[in-house]
Amino acid sequence: MSEPQNVDASASLLEQVNQALLHRTPLRIQGGNSKAGLGRPSEGQVLDTRAHRGIVSYDPTELVITVRAGTPLHELHAALESTGQMLPCEPPSLGAEATVGGMVAAGLSGPRRPWSGSVRDFVLGTRVITGTGKHLRFGGEVMKNVAGYDLSRLLAGSFGCLGLLTEVSLKVLPKPRQCLSLALEMDSARALARLAEWGQQPLPISAASHDGQRLHLRLEGGAGSVAAAHERLGGEPLTSVYWSDLNEQRLAFFAQALPLWRLSLPTNTGPLDLPGAQLIDWAGAQRWLKSDASAEQIRARVQAVGGHATCYRPGLIDSPFQPLAPTLLRYHRQLKAQLDPQGIFNPGRLYAEL
Missing domain, CATH: 3.30.465.10 (Uridine Diphospho-n-acetylenolpyruvylglucosamine Reductase; domain 3)
Structure with missing residues (x-):
C-alpha cells in the first residue's frame, strides 16, 4: 500500500x-x-x-x-x-x-x-x-x-x-479495552421489548441489531463489566465482522432486489407493520426496510410513530429524503x-x- x-x-x-x-x-x-x-x-x-x-x-x-x-x-x-x-x-x-x-x-x-x-x-x-x-x-x-x-x-x-x-x-x-459480540435466539417483538428494558440498566451494550431471527449484541468496556454482562444476558459468541458487514451493507439482507429504505424512529418504538423485510439496528431506533410498498404508504406509517424515512434506491422517487415541513423548509x-x-x-x- x-x-x-x-x-x-x-x-x-x-x-x-x-x-x-x-x-x-x-x-x-x-x-x-x-x-x-x-x-x-x-x-x-x-x-x-x-x-x-x-x-x-x-x-x-x-x-x-x-x-x-x-x-x-x-x-x-x-x-x-x-x-x-x-x-x-x-x-x-x-x-x-x-x-x-x-x-x-x-x-x-x-x-x-x-x-x-x-x-x-x-x-x-x-x-x-x-x-x-x-x-x-x-x-x-x-x-x-x-x-x-x-x-x-x-x-x-x-x-x-x-x-x-x-x-x-x-x-x-x-478504543474499548474489551469487545464481545453475542447472538441470542428470539423474535423481533421480544428483542425490542428486551432492548427497551436493558436500555434502562447499566449494561455495556454498544450495538444491537435483529436480523429477523436472532438478536445481535456487542458489549464493550472493561473486561470485568463485559464478562458480567455476558453471564447475565447469555447468548453465543459471534464474530465481530457482523457489525462491519451491517455497517457497510454487505449482509445478505441488503442484496435483495427490492428498494432499500432507512427508517429513523424514536427510541423504544415497537414492531412496525410494513410490507417487506426489516432489519433492526440501533436497538430499534433505525430500521432497514426492503419493500416495494409506495413511498406514501411507508412514510405515513413511519410518521405515525414520530419517525421519518429515506429512500436508498436512486431515482425511485423525486424526494428520497423525508420532505420538510414548511417552517423547516423556510429555515x-x-x-x-x-x-x-x-x-x-x-x-x-x-x-x-x-
Missing part, C-alpha cells in the same frame, strides 16, 4: 469556486463518490476534492485530529488505529474510495450511534469555502463556534449544499441563501427547493 499523501490544494479549490461564481456555474462536489446514490441527482461541473488530502495535525493525548476533506477515510481510521483510538460514531464507507469530507457531508453513523453519538457530535471545527468565495474557519479544536449557529455541525448531513468543506477537526476516543432556504447566495453548491441534492 502506498504511503499516505499530504497535499494542501485549497488554493486550487478556492479558484475553482471563484470561477464558478464568476460564470454562475453549478458545482457538483464529490470525493470518492461512494454516496452518489443518496439524495437527488445534482447537475453541475464536478469539483473533485481528492487532491486536497492528508492529516494536518494529530495529538493523541488531546483526542483531536484535523484532516483535509479529500483524505481517504481508511487513512483516517489507520492513523487512529495506530494509537489505539477510534472515531466512535463508526461512519460507514460504502465504498473503498470514501473520503473524510464525504463522511461529514453524508453524516451517516454506524451501529454505535445511540450510545456514542453521531458524526455531527464529533465535529469540533471546520474550514469551508463559502458561496461568497471566501475560505473561512468555523469552530476550533477545543472551543465552540460563537457566530450565532454552529456551522461546523450544520455541515454534517448537508450533502455539500452549504459550502465546500476543506478541513475538519474531529474528537476521537480510545433551510434562509441558511442556503446566507452561505450560498448563487446556489452553486450541489443544487437540489437534498431537496428540489434547495
